[in-house]
Amino acid sequence: MGNGALSGAVIAVAGAGGPAGRAAVLRLAEAGATVIGADNDPERLAEAVDAAGYAHGGATVVGDTVDLLNRESAQEWADRIEKDFGRVDGLVHLVGGWRGSETFTKTRLDDWDFLELLLIRTVQHTSLAFHEALQRSDRGRYVLISAAGASSPTAGNAAYAAAKAAAEAWTLALGDYFRKAGGEGGPHAAAAILVVKALVHDAMRAERPNAKFAGFTDVTDLAEAVVGVWDKPAAEVNGRRLWLTEKP
Template sequence: MTTASPTPSLTGRVVAVAGATGPAGRATLRRLAAGGATVVAAGSDAQRLDAAMDAVRAAVPGARISGQVIDLLDPQEVHDWADHLDAEHGQVDGLFHLVGGWRGSKTFFDTRIDDWDWLQDRVVRTLQHTSLAFQPALLRSPAGRYAMVSATAAHRPTAGGAAYAAAKAASEAWTLALADSFTKETTSADGLPTAAAAILVIKALVTPQMRADKPDAKFTGFTDTADLADTLAGLWDRPAADLNGQHLWLTAR
């Protein structure tokens, strides 16, 4: 299929997507490409990454998309990736951190510290690495944007979801610190930030395939991957000063 024509706000933007091969990543790659952005996808599996990019090229003729296999747990590799993109394109206008994962238990007592260790690496540490690596380039961009996807669990933890809720809460705190750096280190003439870091809050994601597989399911409170992608693509439609450090709720509070 062919998606919508480019949106002016994305034309000329260079946007990197970490965690590009998951459902949220695939929808976001397609939306950004359809909007006219130059999209750089990162994933840990070469075959899945190629498949994600091929799907975008089929859906969006003329899509400007490339990919890179990256180990997001290797800070030097992530820094090198950020530096390479900045040098190759002359700018990096966005980094969307869409690396997901969930571990939990039936009760609080049954919580496994091993689950925390896994989530700390996958959810928290990968975000630390991308934010640290891309902060300078996003600050130099005339409209830098950083976004992560959090969950209602960070605000309303459940007994069996302690490790997951804690990981998401830590990721939110780290992202808010990044937002503060954008405020304090801005160099714009009016003193307002040109870069923004935002937190998108969801309950869970639902894909078109999930709806097709369960046509009678209501998926109450779930966020469609396409709606998540639209929100991410729309971050450039809002002034950085209004967006920086904000929680954007895509489900009921």
């Protein structure tokens, strides 16, 4: 385990219990990182942590039940990780959710209220909680997973696309903080956005065996791309959208 690409790194994963979170936790552990996952569903989180720990016996994989809708809880989580493990080298933000409508006219604004909390407020809380620790790291990375719809919204996805676009803008502002903090030497921490059309995993394929899922990114490929953000120098990925699907 000691010779992985992320050996010695301490990486937090928000939304670790979902399919994408599980894949990311597994891949990060495989790369040698100490992984601290958070999810609002304790059972789902325990399954993700157990699966990664079982697959990679030498890895340290920990689960924390954290309310990322609460600013103080997010801050306490960040502080606890740095205190317990001595550093924080990454925050991978995989808190997801979707609400849509048939047409623009039928958009429900309570969908916006739900998505604003899930897709924007959680990003605000994790970025504000972790940015100083990431800046202190020699390889700090904040990784947001976003959707192509943020750049080319469809009529029925107004609330979702607008929430994703706001989360992207917030993350790019964090990237500007890292850029300025780096001074003339360039940033040594980075905020990057991985953009997918949508995600697919084995359970979805099993449920819909005839579906093509054209242009979708498999969660294992997303996990590989997450690890890849650490392979590149901070200046190359900071404040960038890294497209895993065709650019609109």
